[in-house]
Amino acid sequence: MRHRTAGSNTRGRLLLTGKHLLLLGLSALMIFPLVLTVSTALKSGHDVKVNPFGLFSSFSTENIVRAWTVGDFGSYVVNSFLLSVPSTLLVVVLSTMAGYAFARLPFAGRSLLFYLVVLGLLVPFFTYMIPLYFQLRSMGLLDSLLGVNLVLASTGLSFGTFFMRAFFSDLPVELDQAARLDGASEWQIFLKVMLPLVSSGIGALAVFTFLQNWNNFLVPLLYIPSGEYRPLTTGLYLFLGGRSIDIGPLAAGTLITILPVVVLFVAMQKQVTQGFLSGAVKG
Amino acid sequence: MTTGATAEAAAPEQEETPRRRRPWRTIKAGTPRVTRKAQARLGVFMVAPLVAMVAVFLLLPMVNAIYYVFVDFNGFDPDPPWIGFSNFTELAQDPDVWAAFKNNVIWIVIGTSAPIVFGLGLAVLVWNVRRGSVLYRIAFFLPFMLPQVAVGVVWGWIYEPSRGWLNRVLETVGLGSLAKGWLGDPDTALYAVLGTAIWATVGFVFVIFLSALRNVDVDLVDAARLDGANAFQRLRHIILPQIMPVFLMVTTITLLGGFSVFDIVFVMTGGGPAGATEVLGTYAYSSAFQLNRISYGTTLALVITVISIPFAVWMNRLQRKLSLQGMGA
Structure with a gap:
């Protein structure tokens, strides 16, 4: 079954790379909601008000602290x-x-x-x-x-x-x-x-x-x-x-x-x- | 039967697989009475706690459910009046029940077919990938593992009207006119929640199909490829027939899940806006625990189960028939 010429081999490799790119893109799409959660959770208080869903535009642990204490x-x-x-x-x-x-x-x-x-x-x-x-x-x-x-x-x-x-x-x-x-x-x-x-x-x-x-x-x-x-x-x-x-x-x-x-x-x-x-x- | 047992005992070398499990009868025939007594005693002892739990927390409430259906219980009355089939007749005439049922049907059709199409597609894509397949498996399956409350919260932000990612993406690609408050609009709310549920279910379907594909004869697929069958023909005529029992099993599971959907709808919309996303599950919950119509809610929940049983039985039968054929081939 494996009589492949050099030409079809390169073609196979290209196909595999394309497949990986597609799968990586789909994986990113699937875990996007998780990324969004982490990003918003780690924003500073001011940034959350202005731009709550912009990805990783600031860093602070104040939300975590507030959720842990005030939010119970x-x-x-x-x-x-x-x-x-x-x-x-x-x-x-x-x-x-x-x-x-x-x-x-x-x-x-x-x-x-x-x-x-x-x-x-x-x-x-x-x-x-x-x-x-x-x-x-x-x-x-x-x-x-x-x-x-x-x-x-x-x-x-x-x-x-x-x-x-x-x-x-x-x-x-x-x-x-x-x-x-x-x-x-x-x-x-x-x-x-x-x-x-x-x-x-x-x-x-x-x-x-x-x-x-x-x-x-x-x-x-x-x-x-x-x-x-x-x-x-x-x-x-x-x-x-x-x-x-x-x-x-x-x-x-x-x-x-x-x-x-x-x-x-x-x-x-x-x-x-x-x-x-x-x-x-x-x- | 005895001849079978002795024949097997007389010629154990002739067995093809030495570790094959022998029929139960053989064990019993070869087991002394003392051992059998000790086994029975231990067996009862080991099953007893489980049976007690099942009796108290499963069978008893199930029997109670059947009782509740025929009385009018408000949650407090220790001796509720017997009303026969009134709960059923009211249910059949309740327009809200039919509206909810319609939403369940939509949910079942789209919420079953979409994950199966996407999940099968992904599984076929990952099938012969060697490197990185663990990574893909984690990425695709993870959403299914998450608590649905958390899923509902995050997707609520994605659907948010002014700053949500869905509308932002639509504006970027020039479809800004489609942008709206997805969960607030009665026309789109159900489909928005469904979209979230599909995202969460795809991974489950994917993982099951991927493991089923491992048993598919690759040489057959290669032969079809050499014969000039395209990807779709190979999927349709070579791969699908081989994984049919698993295909039906996945269909049954997602389909039955569509009857009793609750968490994700309850969290994302609570049945609103204006009942647009009300399903039988949320309606049963609000009847019982918000309107104190305990019996009515219980009847609804029972009806959901009863109408789902024929589907389960039918699918199960089809699946068994197909897997028997598979073993014969």
Whole structure:
């Protein structure tokens, strides 16, 4: 297939260069809104008033400082972590355990339970969000860290279980048979033999779930009505409603909201993409 | 079945792939009763916390949703009156519901086709690029990862009437007459929000197509090229048939997302101006939480789910049929 003359080779190289130029242009277009955010967030107060969207025409950290203190983004950051970290841990631990059981431990009623869990993948959160509000109210879980963490976790559990089950199913049967002959208990087989083999899956699930919870807007909007423990997403929305003319601090608040996402995604691009791919392909 | 199991046990060397997973029945036949009991006990123990969470935070509210639909609940009344199907009949006659539904349909059609066209185009472009493909993947996928509130804020500035970049670019290229307040004009608001959603979704479609393209037979594409097929013909007749199951899967996901769109509309326009961008999701939210019409909002949310189910089932069936054909070939 590769009988190419010198002439078509140069032509191929030119074509490739053109392709790269096109792709670079499109990439720049895609990340332009991010560039705009950084630029406006780092402007001086005067420059924001005169020329809010001119790119990098001045430099100052005053917007960041104002968003952090006056705009309360400092406490929103803390709340975002308080809502994302425990719920992510809960998803990872429960999904890994259940995924293992659904993949490798036969027990009565297993497939029925699995179908119930998968139901969570089919029914959007939207369908039951309103009754859930009143349920949480009567359980005393509205406006509480515990309640919102539990709800956030429950929105990720179905996917997590599905995801981890696929990893455990792919491991060879000979593994646990050998461990059993060596006298390992069922729990030891899970903990010492199987768990280390799916660590890449656990990593992908953790990053993916954390980002989902960090980005979640509807859950804190609905279930933290008083505003105690308000995270970055609803905090930014509140700021937008109250002071949309205050473009400088608003840009800084936006930057604070997206910065952890951008850093985590760029650092763990492979794991995040894997999470999405398997979620989409198997879901 | 037993013969199958013994045959496999008797001649394990004849297996083509030694690490192939054996059927479950084989495991059970070879597992002593003590082990099976221990496995069942541990299995129940490991599933229990998950099942408890799913029961309380998923199944219970779902059952409650069905109850809410048949009563008139205002959020406070502990014993709301039973009203049968009144919520449904009111819904069917509510012009605002139909207006919102129309916006959802527009959203589904444009918000599904545009990301698929752009995402597929980008994936084909990046397909055989070796150097820098990670860079492109990050640039294209990043928008999809961002919280939609932040996305809404920034795109609000891009659409801003006097100093926004969209109008500035239009003026620069001599189309200044088209400049307007994109989100404030009822004629353009929905499409402006859609534009933002498309920007955010393209990367998702792109990444999935790119990974599907890895399984496409490159020799076949080269052969078609030598036979004189142009780029579009190669895409249409050689590449697309091979990635059809993935194509349908992506379509299903984006299409279903179009039924329950909420965040981006809520943040960018809140359904306005004058209801121009109201979708079923924002309408259900405002009915329940701003007008205290809990039951009406719940009914609307339930209806959204119910009308989306046939699409999901149909797509899923088509996809399964196609991927089975793919395995046979």
